[in-house]
Amino acid sequence: xxxxxxxxxxxxxxxxxxxxxxxxxxxxxxVGAEGYIVYNxxxxxWEISSSFFYLYIIFFGLVVLIxxxxxxxxxxxxxxxMFEFRYYD
Amino acid sequence: MSEHEAASLVKTLRPFHVxxxxxxxxxxGEYMGWNFTVAKGGILGSMLAMLVAGxxxxxxxxxxxxxxxxxxxxxxxxxxxxxxxxPGAAASVGxxxxxxxxxxxxxxxIVVAFIAQSIxxxxxxxxxxxxxIALLTFINxxxxxAALTLNFVxxxxxxxxxxVVFFAIVxxxxxxHPEYLFQGALPNGMIGLFAALQFGPWFYLGIExxxxxxxxxxxxxxxxxxxxxxxxxxxxxxxxxxxYLCAVLIPTDALGVSVYPLFEAAQNSGIFIFIAALGLGTxxxxxxxxxxxxxxxxxxxxxxxxxNYVSGWxxxxxxxxxxxxxxxxxxxxxxxxxxxxxxLDQVITFSIVSGLLCYVLIPFSLIRFRNLFPHTTSKVRPFxxxxxxxxxxxxxxxxxxxxxxLFWGYKYNxxxxxxxxxxxxxxxxxxxxxxxxxxxxxxMGWPLPKGSENVSMVQEAIHVGDE
Numbered sequence: 001x002x003x004x005x006x007x008x009x010x011x012x013x014x015x016x017x018x019x020x021x022x023x024x025x026x027x028x029x030x031v032g033a034e035g036y037i038v039y040n041x042x043x044x045x046w047e048i049s050s051s052f053f054y055l056y057i058i059f060f061g062l063v064v065l066i067x068x069x070x071x072x073x074x075x076x077x078x079x080x081x082m083f084e085f086r087y088y089d
Numbered sequence: 090m091s092e093h094e095a096a097s098l099v100k101t102l103r104p105f106h107v108x109x110x111x112x113x114x115x116x117x118g119e120y121m122g123w124n125f126t127v128a129k130g131g132i133l134g135s136m137l138a139m140l141v142a143g144x145x146x147x148x149x150x151x152x153x154x155x156x157x158x159x160x161x162x163x164x165x166x167x168x169x170x171x172x173x174x175x176p177g178a179a180a181s182v183g184x185x186x187x188x189x190x191x192x193x194x195x196x197x198x199i200v201v202a203f204i205a206q207s208i209x210x211x212x213x214x215x216x217x218x219x220x221x222i223a224l225l226t227f228i229n230x231x232x233x234x235a236a237l238t239l240n241f242v243x244x245x246x247x248x249x250x251x252x253v254v255f256f257a258i259v260x261x262x263x264x265x266h267p268e269y270l271f272q273g274a275l276p277n278g279m280i281g282l283f284a285a286l287q288f289g290p291w292f293y294l295g296i297e298x299x300x301x302x303x304x305x306x307x308x309x310x311x312x313x314x315x316x317x318x319x320x321x322x323x324x325x326x327x328x329x330x331x332x333y334l335c336a337v338l339i340p341t342d343a344l345g346v347s348v349y350p351l352f353e354a355a356q357n358s359g360i361f362i363f364i365a366a367l368g369l370g371t372x373x374x375x376x377x378x379x380x381x382x383x384x385x386x387x388x389x390x391x392x393x394x395x396x397n398y399v400s401g402w403x404x405x406x407x408x409x410x411x412x413x414x415x416x417x418x419x420x421x422x423x424x425x426x427x428x429x430x431x432x433l434d435q436v437i438t439f440s441i442v443s444g445l446l447c448y449v450l451i452p453f454s455l456i457r458f459r460n461l462f463p464h465t466t467s468k469v470r471p472f473x474x475x476x477x478x479x480x481x482x483x484x485x486x487x488x489x490x491x492x493x494x495l496f497w498g499y500k501y502n503x504x505x506x507x508x509x510x511x512x513x514x515x516x517x518x519x520x521x522x523x524x525x526x527x528x529x530x531x532x533m534g535w536p537l538p539k540g541s542e543n544v545s546m547v548q549e550a551i552h553v554g555d556e
Contacts, residue, residue, distance in 0.1 A: 022319065026326075030326050041132060041133070044270035045270055045271050045275075049133055049274065059140035060140055062147075066144070067318070069476065070147065070154075072475075073314075073475050074472065077158075077472040081471055084467060085308055
């Protein structure tokens with residue numbers, strides 16, 4: 001849904017970009033921090049964890065994948081409804 | 090629900106308030122409690138518990154975002170179960186949420202009192218606990234915006250403290266002991282990996298409560314999904330950082346039994362600024378958690394009261410502060426009762442079991458919601474979660490698996506909880522047999538649920554037959 005008010009549209013898209021930046025920044029921090037920690041712990045304990053390391057990879061992948069898609073859906077939902085529900089007034 | 094009562098709740102909350110409510114309640118679990126995973130399964134068990142519980146909570150948060158932004162009601166999991174499952178499940182989950190948060194509030198208040206006493210030895214635990222509970226009740230009585238803005242500040246300070254210490258470790262600002270990771274990797278063998286799962290929820294316990302302020306949000310269809318997902322990512326980051334920095338600063342056998350692991354890690358670093366930051370973080374996060382618990386438990390009780398599951402007297406909204414003030418005040422005697430029952434560890438375990446019951450019923454409510462209202466419109470489902478209902482089934486499977494691990498060590502708590510909620514289920518199912526007919530979908534601006542046309546036709550046919 002669009003409006004006939006360019007100033008309002010500009011403001012809304014700017015605010016949407018703010019929400020997007022927030023989500024992408026947090027996702028990047030999540031992947032970076034969690035990836036760093038999983039890698040470091042598995043590397044330090046490889047003699048023990050090498051036989052079941054795939055469990056960590058699977059669940060790390062699930063967390064990042066589901067949360068990542070979820071965040072994209074949040075952005076899509078905000079974009080679709082921001083004018084209808086006047087999110088940024 | 091009467092329109093007057095619903096309209097009386099003030100609608101001013103923004104996404105950062107939702108974040109503050111969710112993270113504020115939960116972050117305390119990263120300052121203390123999560124480390125019991127290390128006692129059971131070592132560092133590897135703890136990391137697996139963190140990832141498995143994290144997967145479950147990511148899904149629960151997505152379910153709560155979709156349900157909260159759709160229903161926009163204060164009862165959260167209770168209202169979702171009432172609308173989409175039935176009165177017995179609604180009462181069970183409503184009571185479970187109430188018990189989960191009120192028990193956590195009691196535990197938080199006692200810890201705040203103990204920390205205050207360790208700083209000022211002349212203080213007594215009992216009066217300080219009473220003071221903390223009374224003060225937080227008063228703040229919540231005066232208004233939800235002030236209560237959650239306070240939570241935002243307290244929680245942000247506590248979270249930043251973790252981030253600062255973590256990055257100091259990563260960039261070599263602290264002397265660490267990577268050998269601790271190997272020495273305490275898996276002390277109890279493979280069974281420890283499985284046993285550690287029972288304490289995995291500590292990293293995230295209560296995040297679903299963020300959606301319980303939906304009725305008081307200015308734009309719930311934006312604030313709830315955005316605030317809840319931001320909160321979930323915050324907790325995932327905090328959990329991973331907490332695990333790592335504690336694991337490389339505290340020997341595993343000491344970490345497994347530590348009362349304040351993050352504070353102890355800071356003490357082991359020997360750097361005053363980190364000791365001060367994580368000491369302050371421990372104190373503030375307990376206050377924030379207790380504050381959020383007053384907010385969520387009172388909303389659950391308010392919602393139960395509004396639908397006459399408990400006395401309707403509690404559903405009154407304050408004419409000036411727009412808060413469910415009777416439900417808020419009622420949290421005080423119950424929390425005090427829990428705090429001084431002398432069974433705090435049992436109370437906390439009951440809180441976890443209650444939470445896990447919610448984690449079975451929240452995804453189930455979403456599955457029912459999707460079945461009853463398959464069409465997506467901006468009125469019914471403004472936020473559509475991904476990969477549903479498959480991930481909802483997966484979350485239920487993880488929740489049941491974690492519940493089953495509680496059988497080791499907490500058998501009687503588990504049995505007591507099942508009996509308690511089982512009795513509640515059958516009692517309220519019997520008492521509210523006709524409540525599904527009371528759901529006024531039109532008042533919510535929703536179409537009739539799928540299949541209800543056939544039901545009404547059958548009812549009309551029976552009615553004609555009777556005549």
